[in-house]
Amino acid sequence: MKPWVVAPxxxxxxxxxxxxxxxxxxxxxxxxxxxxxxxxxxxxxxxxVAGMVAIMLEIGEMRKMPFMDEDEPGIERYEAIRSFLASGSEFRNEWSTDGTFQENNWNTRYGFGIIDGGKVASEMFDTGTGGGGGGEE
Known part of the structure; x- marks a missing residue:
């Protein structure tokens, strides 16, 4: 099983x-x-992680972000959540099994990193970044 993100x-x-x-x-x-x-x-x-996703859905609903509108074409809700989790995680570098160094991307041990709730919320409040961005000012 490949991790997407990890949590404490x-x-x-x-x-x-x-x-x-x-x-x-x-x-x-x-x-x-x-x-x-x-x-x-x-x-x-x-x-x-489940609690963080619940908070993310509340932020998305409150800000009327496009991914929360089921009738809105484009990015799916689960894709937006995954994108915000990945971009709002604290990346951990590691050596891959083939001996090459992986930096600032996915790895087999931590996925995209350890979730950081504050960073995820900041990403969601910073319009135009991650998860399709958007939302009303």
Whole structure:
């Protein structure tokens, strides 16, 4: 599988459900105590990307960007989202498997880079760049 972008997913603080010995009156159900845990993996990075995409859709709707109009010919919504994610990511250089150096483009480990929510939002507010640009002033 080839990554398009990557997101932080190591040692992410998350809510954790822990059972306690207390029983809710009139119920057989244990009460949960509030706690946090640190987790790593795609289960922690995927929500970060999904949340960023939701914010991107809100920005697109708010700014009336062309890719949000289903009747508008041209760039598809998913293509615009992918373009903004790629252009708004922090690129990581690496040596490719064939020994050539790849700079400022896609690579096998990080795709187009690590998503940067602030940079993506700036790209979307800067009309005329990435993802078809546009939007009303």
């Amino acid at each position: 997913g190591s040692n992410i603080n998350s809510a954790q459900h822990e059972e306690s010995s207390g029983i809710i009156p009139g119920s057989e159900v244990n009460r949960a105590s509030d706690d946090y845990t640190q987790l790593s993996g795609s289960s922690m990075s995927t929500p970060a």
